[in-house]
Amino acid sequence: MTARKMQLLMSKYGFSITIMLAELFIVFGLFLYLGQMAPIIWIILVILVSLATIVSIVNRSMNPESKVTWLLVAFVPVFGPLLYIMFGERRLSKKEMKQLKQLQSMVDREDNSRALRLELKEQDKSAYGVIKSLLSMDTNADVYNRTDTHFFPSGESMWRQMLEDLKKAEKFIFLEYYIIEEGLMWNSILKILEEKAAQGVEVKLLYDDIGCMATLPGDYTIHLRGRGIEAHKFNKVIPRLTVAYNNRDHRKIMIIDGQIAYTGGVNLADEYINHIERFGYWKDSGIRVDGSAVKAFTRLFLSTWYINRGEISDFDQYHLENQPKDGMGLCIPYSSGPKPIYRAQVGKTVYQNLINQATDYVYITTPYLIADYDLTESIKNAALRGVDVRIVTPCIPDKKVIQLVTRGAYPDLLSAGVRIYEYSPGFLHSKQMLVDGEAATVGTINFDYRSLLHHYENAVLLYRTQSIIDIERDFEEIFKVSQEIYPHTIKTSRYQSLIKEIVQLFAPML
Known part of the structure; x- marks a missing residue:
């Protein structure tokens, strides 16, 4: 040991x-x-x-x-x-139900959002349908224009820009992450957070207790508070049996002054910027949002913060006003999570609706491919309609058993005409989808039961934004260095097949 x-x-x-x-x-x-x-x-x-x-x-x-x-x-x-x-089933306490109702009553969509939606309905009914469905499931989500979006094809490129933006913070910095680990990436960010806290900038940090169980000391929040950072753990582990431990905070969000926000697959640890090597080259991605859409990120963070802390305050005190930008297209930040906090599987439904509306192509990257029957059928049906559906998964896994299950999904998808690739340089951790060169999602949501059913997640739905061009370019580069999988190249032993079937059977409850 x-x-x-x-x-x-x-x-x-x-x-x-x-x-x-x-x-x-x-x-x-x-x-x-x-x-x-x-x-x-x-x-x-x-x-x-x-x-x-x-x-x-x-x-x-x-x-x-x-x-x-x-x-x-x-x-x-x-x-x-x-x-x-x-x-088997999480039940909310009366206090939690009261807090949820109070938070929902504080979230009001802006008047200009209605105008944007009506305009979209006239121009593109398919896109309007996808967005309307999303807004009906996630009350915090909203439609924004006047927002600039910048896509990062790697963790290291996003980290460098994060540092520059953090140095310019004047009012507040909010961070919500699944994994934080001491090293070059986190220490460089922490140094700036300490400096900003000393200058009077409000710094709030929320990290998942189980996600950081093996990467941070148990008393790390005390250490951070001593440096002026208001830090708390999400779903703090205590000696009590509860289904809530299965619902982890898998989100990755950084918000600066309510003006700039970051999200994507990148946690705050050195493998995500390839400062250390664990599974070959770590391929990740993220997006920087600047402008009106950051309001949704701020509301989402504060909602999670308030529920976790058991206290409710007015959102307006956190400077939700921001400066609109000249970015093209529409930006819809959204979140997903377990029942009964969320009434529907938001992440899964967004993926499904985008796939069902596709006419030319659907490109997907995911580190794990353990989708349920409905989502699998949507992917297959798109390919059967003649849509060019391509899915990229890692060649080098971080969990070998999960790769067995992922590869177990290949034959069924290949038989329908779906093209499968494995990212040859190493571990592909990015979670993104591109549809017909017009719509894309970038965020934290994997194509597996944990992300789609159990975890708290977040993403951004992009429609005709400038960043979609960069996302398409990233997919082209990924395909170049990935190996396409064909039915005759899939080889598994009886032992591997048995392990795959057992894990697949119990995947929905794991």
Whole structure:
């Protein structure tokens, strides 16, 4: 065992996991004890609980794959129903429901958004339909023009511009990240944050506790607060069994003065800028938004911040006013997350609608390809309609088991005419889609169950913006250095096939 793993085991995280496992053993032990003391009552109770669990799963609103997985689990006596009760469905407390309603009442779309949408409806009904669907699912999302967007084809190029923008901050800096790790990238950013905090700039940082469990000390927020940075953990790990731990904050957002925002696949760690090498060349991407659309980023960050902190304040105090820019096209920042926080799978639906509306081509990059039946069928149907559908995944994986499942999806897609590529130089982590040279998405949302069903995510939908030209250029460069996969080149052993089938079966609940 490495020193880092031993340190993690002996930390508060190891302690919390130990307590949670003990809670599970106590619950199961009580059921077994009841079975010995009153076997008839125990049998009746097990049957009733199992039936109630099965009825609940069948009638619950969830995708078919998740139902099948949970039904299989529910048929395991005692263990299955208890597992579903504890982890199957997240329920909001009254306090959380009250906070959500309060936040939603504070988010009002601007008058000019209605004018933009009506104008788009006249010009392009397909694009209007995609955007209308998005706005109906995500109350924070809105349509913006007068916004400049700049696409970055690598983490290192985006990092350099981030540093320049951070140095110019005058009012506030907000950061929300899944992974932060000490090194060249984070230390260079932290130095500027400290300087700005000393100058009176408000600095708020939110990072995922589980995402940073192996990269930051458990008391790192205390260290940051001592430097003038208001830092907090998202879903802080405590010794308590809760389904909320499965809903991680996978977003990557940086906001400067409510004027400039960054998002994409890039976390704040050195592999993302290729300062260190882990899986060959780390291919990532991101986007810089400057202008009116940053208002949506600011609202999104503050909503997450308030819910995590258990406090609500007026958004207006955070200087939502910003200077519009002369950027062309429309920009729609949006977010996605688990039920019941979000009523629909926003990320999946946006992808599906864009694919369904495509007429010429759809290009996709994703590090993981574990899509559900509906999304897979949309991809296949687009190819069957004659759309040039291309998906690029990594050649060198960060998780070998997940690559097995990803490659397991190839034959079905290839049979429909979808073209599959693997990025030869290393690990491709960017999450982007380009459709017909007119619409694109850049963000944090992978084509897998975790991103589409369980995680808190975010992205930007772009329509006829200048940055789409750069995104198309990036895809052309990716295709040049990637190896196309053909049916006869796919080779897997029986052992690999077995592992793939097992992981695929339980993917919806992992």
